[in-house]
Each structure stands twice: as structure tokens, then as C-alpha cells.
Amino acid sequence: MAKLCKAGVQLREQIDDAFPNRIRVAPEGWLGDARHAARRSDHNPDAASGIVRAYDFNADFTPNRQTAYDFADQLRLLARVDKRISYIIFDGKIASYKRNYKWRKYTGINPHKNHIHVSFTAKGDFDGSMFRTPLLTGEPINGKLKGRKRKLGKVISSGSVSNILGSGLESANDTNKCCCSRCPGNN
Numbered sequence: 039m040a041k042l043c044k045a046g047v048q049l050r051e052q053i054d055d056a057f058p059n060r061i062r063v064a065p066e067g068w069l070g071d072a073r074h075a076a077r078r079s080d081h082n083p084d085a086a087s088g089i090v091r092a093y094d095f096n097a098d099f100t101p102n103r104q105t106a107y108d109f110a111d112q113l114r115l116l117a118r119v120d121k122r123i124s125y126i127i128f129d130g131k132i133a134s135y136k137r138n139y140k141w142r143k144y145t146g147i148n149p150h151k152n153h154i155h156v157s158f159t160a161k162g163d164f165d166g167s168m169f170r171t172p173l174l175t176g177e178p179i180n181g182k183l184k185g186r187k188r189k190l191g192k193v194i195s196s197g198s199v200s201n202i203l204g205s206g207l208e209s210a211n212d213t214n215k216c217c218c219s220r221c222p223g224n225n
């Protein structure tokens with residue numbers, strides 16, 4: 039039976055708590071449909087565990103669309119230290135470990151203008167601890183002030199890279215193609 043990873047459940051709960059007036063309408067959700075099951079996607083259940091490691095959040099957190107941009111930006115900064123987050127796609131941009139979560143152009147068919155795609159690592163399968171970003175907790179990123187000023191490209195050691203690759207995430211990040219089988223236009 040397919041189920042959303044613990045990290046995804048936790049992030050959704052925190053967002054629901056922080057933005058109680060947001061509406062979970064399509065394309066919000068996590069499970070890819072059967073038509074797309076043959077494609078490689080984090081929305082498909084892991085073959086062994088049935089765990090889905092992706093969630094699409096509608097970008098209408100508040101009537102002010104800037105909120106979604108701020109959230110996505112905070113989440114990608116958190117991803118540098120919270121290894122449960124694999125990559126984030128929003129509004130024609132992707133942030134992944136590949137460039138230490140610096141935004142870069144996303145070349146998939148669907149630019150993700152109306153929703154934020156978040157992929158999780160296997161580390162988030164059973165880890166539902168708090169995601170510590172300012173919009174969700176009122177704290178600095180991960181509860182610390184450092185992180186934002188790190189030099190890009192120098193943070194990830196070879197050790198942490200192999201760690202991430204060990205989670206089975208290399209493909210979607212490196213191809214930089216649309217990994218979001220739930221998105222309209224990605225047929």
C-alpha cells in the first residue's frame with residue numbers, strides 16, 4: 039500500500055498549521071496516477087517499501103503569492119542542512135544538492151508555476167521531526183543563523199555526497215528533467 043513518507047506528512051502538517059486558510063485542491067497531492075507509474079518519478083511508490091517521496095504543494099499559501107516564493111526559498115536553504123529534503127522545483131527553477139541548493143533553471147516541460155514540488159530522501163521515510171524554517175516555526179533556518187552565507191560549491195563534502203547518493207536520488211537530480219509525473223503537461 040502506497041503511503042507518503044513521514045517527512046512529507048510532517049511538512050504538510052506544518053504548512054497547514056502555518057497557513058490555515060490555504061486550500062488543498064488539485065494539483066496538490068503526492069501519489070502519481072497509474073498512467074504515469076511506468077515513468078521514473080518520486081511520486082511513484084518505492085518498489086520495496088511503498089513509500090512515496092514527493093509532494094506537490096499548491097502555491098496559494100496566502101493571497102499574496104510572494105509567500106510561496108519565500109517558503110520555497112527558505113526550504114531550499116534548509117535543505118543544505120536538513121538531509122530529508124532532496125530537491126525543490128518552483129516557477130521554472132530547481133534547487134538540489136547538485137549546486138548546493140542554489141536555484142538554477144528548470145528545463146522540464148511543466149515549469150511548476152502553480153505548485154511547489156518537494157522531493158524527499160530516504161532519510162525522511164520515517165523521520166517526521168520538525169522542519170525548521172522561519173515561515174513554519176518563526177525560527178531562523180534550522181534554528182541557526184548560519185547557512186545563508188556559505189560559499190556555494192564548497193559545502194558538500196565527498197562524504198555527504200556519497201551519503202545522499204546512497205539514498206537513491208542521483209537520477210532525478212542529475213537529469214534535470216521533469217520528475218513530477220503528477221503535473222499537467224508532463225504526459
Ligand SMILES: [Zn+2]
Nearest residue numbers: 093094155218
Ligand atoms: Zn510533483
